[in-house]
Amino acid sequence: MNSILFSFGVMAAEAHGITGYIYPNEFELHWGLLVVLYPYLTGLVAGAFILASLERVFNVKVIMPVYRLSLLTALAFMLVAPLPLLAHLGHPERSFEMFLTPHSQSAMAMFGFVYAWYLMVVLLLEVWFDYRKDIVIKSREKRGIKKYFYKILTLGSTSLSEKALQFDNKAGRLITIIGIPSAFLLHGYVGFIFGSVKANPWWSSVLMPIVFLFSAIVSGIALVLLIYIVTSLVRWKQLNMACVNKLAEFLLYAMLVDFSLELLDFIQRLYESEESIAILSEMVSNRLFISLIITQIILGSLVPMFSIIMARFGRLPDELRRILYFLAAILVQVGIFSTRWNVVVGGQLFSKSLRGLTVYKLEIFGLEGVFMTIFLLLLPFVILYILTKVLPPWSDSDKSMSAPQG
Amino acid sequence: MSEKNTKILRRDFLKAASRLIPGGLLFIMAPGTQALLAAVEGKEYDPSEHNYAMGVDIHKCIGCGRCADACKKENDVPREPTFFRTWVERYAIPSEGEARVDSPNGGIDGFPEVKDDRDIMRSFFVPKLCNHCTNAPCVQVCPVGATFTSPDGVVLVDREYCVGCRYCIQACPYGARYLHPEEHVADKCTFCYHRIREGLLPACVEVCPTKARVFGEVGQRSSPMHRFLRLNDVTVLKSWLNTKPKVYYAGADGEVR
Numbered sequence: 001m002n003s004i005l006f007s008f009g010v011m012a013a014e015a016h017g018i019t020g021y022i023y024p025n026e027f028e029l030h031w032g033l034l035v036v037l038y039p040y041l042t043g044l045v046a047g048a049f050i051l052a053s054l055e056r057v058f059n060v061k062v063i064m065p066v067y068r069l070s071l072l073t074a075l076a077f078m079l080v081a082p083l084p085l086l087a088h089l090g091h092p093e094r095s096f097e098m099f100l101t102p103h104s105q106s107a108m109a110m111f112g113f114v115y116a117w118y119l120m121v122v123l124l125l126e127v128w129f130d131y132r133k134d135i136v137i138k139s140r141e142k143r144g145i146k147k148y149f150y151k152i153l154t155l156g157s158t159s160l161s162e163k164a165l166q167f168d169n170k171a172g173r174l175i176t177i178i179g180i181p182s183a184f185l186l187h188g189y190v191g192f193i194f195g196s197v198k199a200n201p202w203w204s205s206v207l208m209p210i211v212f213l214f215s216a217i218v219s220g221i222a223l224v225l226l227i228y229i230v231t232s233l234v235r236w237k238q239l240n241m242a243c244v245n246k247l248a249e250f251l252l253y254a255m256l257v258d259f260s261l262e263l264l265d266f267i268q269r270l271y272e273s274e275e276s277i278a279i280l281s282e283m284v285s286n287r288l289f290i291s292l293i294i295t296q297i298i299l300g301s302l303v304p305m306f307s308i309i310m311a312r313f314g315r316l317p318d319e320l321r322r323i324l325y326f327l328a329a330i331l332v333q334v335g336i337f338s339t340r341w342n343v344v345v346g347g348q349l350f351s352k353s354l355r356g357l358t359v360y361k362l363e364i365f366g367l368e369g370v371f372m373t374i375f376l377l378l379l380p381f382v383i384l385y386i387l388t389k390v391l392p393p394w395s396d397s398d399k400s401m402s403a404p405q406g
Numbered sequence: 407m408s409e410k411n412t413k414i415l416r417r418d419f420l421k422a423a424s425r426l427i428p429g430g431l432l433f434i435m436a437p438g439t440q441a442l443l444a445a446v447e448g449k450e451y452d453p454s455e456h457n458y459a460m461g462v463d464i465h466k467c468i469g470c471g472r473c474a475d476a477c478k479k480e481n482d483v484p485r486e487p488t489f490f491r492t493w494v495e496r497y498a499i500p501s502e503g504e505a506r507v508d509s510p511n512g513g514i515d516g517f518p519e520v521k522d523d524r525d526i527m528r529s530f531f532v533p534k535l536c537n538h539c540t541n542a543p544c545v546q547v548c549p550v551g552a553t554f555t556s557p558d559g560v561v562l563v564d565r566e567y568c569v570g571c572r573y574c575i576q577a578c579p580y581g582a583r584y585l586h587p588e589e590h591v592a593d594k595c596t597f598c599y600h601r602i603r604e605g606l607l608p609a610c611v612e613v614c615p616t617k618a619r620v621f622g623e624v625g626q627r628s629s630p631m632h633r634f635l636r637l638n639d640v641t642v643l644k645s646w647l648n649t650k651p652k653v654y655y656a657g658a659d660g661e662v663r
Contacts, residue, residue, distance in 0.1 A: 021495075021507040023534075023581025027488035030572040030585065090570015090590030097550040097569060108573050109549035198647055199543060199579035352581050353663055355507055 020279075020356025029348045029360045033373045034084035039190045039212065040340045041081040041380070046187035046213070047220015048074040049123070049179060054250070056176040063247060065240045068393030069231070070224045071130065075123050076384035082115060084376055087367050107193050118186050122179040128155075129172040131391050136160055187216040194343060201276035201354075202283075202347040207265045214258035215339055221251045222332035227384070229326050237396055241318055248325050251332070252308045259301050279354045287349045287357055291338045300335015304328035451603045456558035458597055459624045460611070461634035462533050464657035466618035469494055469531035471513035473610035473619060478514070480598060480609035487511040489584045491595040492535035492610050497661055500524040505661040532662050533619065535610070536561060536582040536595035537643060537651030544574035544583065544592075553592065559624075559652060560599055565591050579644050597621070624652070 016027070052070040054060045086092050102109035128135075136158050139150035157164075188209035194200075195208025225247045232239045269277065284292055304327075310316070311324035345360050363369035388394075477483060477492045487510075494513030498506040498520050506522060513531070520526060538561045544553050545561060552567035553574050563574075568591035575583045575592060586593040598608035602621075606612070611619040622631030634640075638656035644663060645651075655662070 021509070024488055024490045024493050024509055024512050025575075025581045025584040028585070030575050085571075088571075090572070090585060091568065094550070094567070094569045097567065101550055103548055103551035105546050106549045106551075106573070108547060108571060111549070193573075197543075197547075197577055199577055348576075352579055353507065355504075 017359035018356060020351070021353055022351035022356040022358050023353055026348075026351050026358060029345070029358065031344055031348060032088070032360065032368050033362065033370065034088040034368050034376075036337070036340045036344045037084040037373055037376055038081065039187075039344070040219070040337055041077050041084070041376075042190050043187055043212065043216035043219045043336065043340070044223050044380075045074045045078045045081060045118075045220070046183040046216040047218065047222075048077070048224050049183045049220070050217050051221050051224055051247075051250070053176045053180050053183070056173060057180065060246065062242050063250075065243045065395050066224050066228050066247065068130065068391075068395070069228060069388075070220075071123070071127055072387045072391065072393050073224055073227060073380075073384060074220075075127055076380040076387055078119050078123055079383055080376060080380045082111075083379070084373075085111075087372065087376075107189070107196055110189065111193075114186055114189050118182050122175060122182045126172055126175045126179060127391070128153075129168045129175065132157065132168050133160060133165055134391065184213060188213050194347065197347075199352060200347050201274065202280060202350070203343070205265060207261060208343075211258065211261050211265065214254060214261060215336055217254045218251065218258050218332060219336040221247060221254060222329040222336075225251065225325060226329045226333070229322065229329075231388075235394070237394075239322065240396075241321075244322065244325060245312060248308050248312050248328070251329070252305060252312065255301060255305050255308075255332070259305070276350075276354050279350045279357070283346065283350045283357055287359070288342055288346050292342045292346070296335050296338040296342055299331055300338055304331040304335070307331075453556050453558040453603075457624045458559050458602065458621065459538075459631050459635075459652040459654065460535070460597065460608070461620035461631055461638070461640070461654045461656065462658075463618045463620070463634075463638065464530055464532060464655060464659075464662075466616045467494070467531040467533055468616055468618075469496055469513055469517050470615065471511075471516060472613045472615065473533055474512040475514045476609040476613040477595070477598075480601075481596070483593070484587055486587075489587070489593075491582075491593070492533060495532045495534060495662075496520075496529065497532060497659065498522060498526045498529045499659070499661060501527050530657075530659065532655070532658065533610070534580065534582070535653060536578075537580055537649065537653045538595075538597065540650035540652060541648060543577040543579065543647075543649060544594075547573045547577040549573065556599075560597050560602075561594070562596055562599060563592050563594060565589060568592050579647050579649065 018027075048070040051063070052067055052074065055063050055067040086095055089095055098109055098112045102112065132154065135150050135153045137160075139147060139154055139158070142150060191209030191212030194203040194212075195205050197203045225244065228244070228247070229239065269280070307324045307328045311321045311328070316324070348358075349360065350357050365371060471494050474490060474493050477490075478485060481491055483489055483491050490512045492512075493509050495507055495509045496513070496517050500506070500522065501524070503524060506520070506526075508517070510517065517531075520529065538555075538559060540555075540559070542553075542555060542561050545555055548554075548568075549571060550567055550569055552564045552569070553561065554564070555561050570585065570590045570592070572585055572592065575585065578594075583592050583594045585591070598606070598610075601608060607621055608619075611621040620630050620634045622629035622634075624631055624635070626632055634656070635654060638654075640654040640656050641658050642651040642654060643658075
């Protein structure tokens with residue numbers, strides 16, 4: 001393709017990193033770092049929630065120590081998930097129009113409803129039913145403002161009778177059952193936003209929602225694993241090794257499915273070899289080499305899968321296992337972030353004329369810059385910290401809190 | 407009346423008629439005449455009575471870029487070379503290998519000489535613009551319905567309503583949209599809607615010195631658009647995407663996309 005570069009305009013274009021021909025309006029990349037962040041965050045929400053549901057619905061008792069933690073993690077990330085979208089809009093003050101006058105044919109218009117459903121009906125309700133007993137106890141034991149704070153949180157439902165607690169448990173279970181398809185919907189839908197753009201051969205794929213979903217599960221489990229290891233360290237508590245092993249196992253299975261699906265997508269594209277294949281191949285080997293081949297596939301998938309297999313099934317001391325799990329989970333996060341990057345930014349690096357490539361120039365400051373992204377990445381952890389103070393998720397300490405109901 | 411006088415009169419009549427009839431015919435056939443007449447009669451513009459389309463004849467385009475320039479002036483499109491409602495591409499087809507395409511500043515400043523070591527067999531210009539698709543993907547994806555198809559078949563953006571999410575820009579297969587740098591809303595060709603509803607031609611059609619662009623009603627025998635579709639082998643861009651464009655190209659090479 002390089003041979004199609006000639007004389008005029010090329011000098012100027014090359015100064016901007018453009019090769020070949022792009023439509024003039026394609027000079028500016030429209031979905032940047034913040035839009036990379038959005039599917040990354042929602043993926044973590046969906047993944048963490050699906051992990052929690054494993055314990056609740058499928059009775060995987062061994063991961064009980066992280067059940068509440070994953071719920072709160074999902075909630076914390078859910079609260080931040082729409083912020084990058086909002087910050088990226090040209091007119092954020094009009095964003096409410098999506099609720100008031102949604103365009104029924106638009107996939108994006110459904111975001112508000114899927115989000116509201118997931119936050120209000122699934123996450124908040126589930127957390128409330130799960131913690132209601134603790135909230136009532138706290139509202140009785142605490143003094144001053146705290147007492148009233150917890151009183152408000154009870155929403156007037158203060159009964160601790162056997163019957164009431166049983167109802168909490170039942171309701172929680174029911175919501176989780178509704179929650180699983182909702183979590184699938186939430187992230188599958190984000191995949192659909194990209195997968196349904198027929199103008200873009202990099203995005204347009206029926207596999208996109210499914211790949212998004214499995215990568216979401218991967219990132220969610222890895223995140224909860226990370227948070228569990230770190231919080232146990234900080235709190236000077238013994239890690240529940242059986243739980244960590246199980247988490248790592250689930251992580252591995254999810255990664256195997258995710259990796260296979262992405263491989264299938266890759267092979268299918270290469271084999272079909274449609275009109276776009278030349279420019280996409282050029283993009284992968286030039287523009288996305290580091291973020292796709294190195295960080296997504298090698299560092300983000302193969303290395304962590306290999307280290308989890310070693311740690312989980314090899315004869316290693318627990319210390320070493322923990323370190324391997326920890327490193328694998330971090331690499332998985334890097335890998336999944338790269339995946340989002342490769343989808344969102346990658347889909348805009350080639351021209352729809354299929355004749356040229358452009359570049360994405362990262363902003364450092366400003367509303368769509370690196371600092372904003374770091375802020376939005378840290379914010380869920382701050383929220384999670386506050387949530388764990390208000391509603392402690394730990395099952396191994398703080399005797400005033402009951403162990404979570406199974 | 408004598409016979410001589412009658413003959414003179416008949417001759418005068420034929421002379422006058424020969425002057426008047428073509429003029430009159432032209433007047434009747436001129437695009438937008440009806441709208442003009444309607445305006446004279448004080449009748450409101452009714453979009454449901456119209457269905458517009460544009461034709462582009464590749465053989466006639468000389469790549470002067472006046473259309474792109476006129477468009478920018480008429481519609482206050484930012485002058486930077488990265489925002490266009492319409493632009494002109496130059497294709498150079500070598501005897502072997504990939505076609506070479508360029509569009510320096512949308513063709514507004516003209517095209518410099520092709521410097522290519524390869525043997526360029528032929529070269530041609532392709533004006534591009536919003537295709538005002540019947541199945542417009544941009545309309546489909548807009549979350550608030552700010553992008554819509556008007557009853558006269560023109561795809562428009564409501565600037566007061568657009569939230570600036572840029573999903574429409576992603577969904578457009580033709581690169582016809584951009585985000586207005588000052589208004590922060592999606593922007594694109596409107597077929598010069600403010601002009602056509604007054605019975606005028608879009609600015610790009612108006613200024614084209616070779617009549618490479620044709621504009622008018624579809625399905626109206628008197629319309630130049632009808633004539634264009636009748637007399638040319640036409641194609642639309644990226645037909646396989648089923649967007650059903652309403653900008654038709656005559657003489658477009660298979661390389662054009």
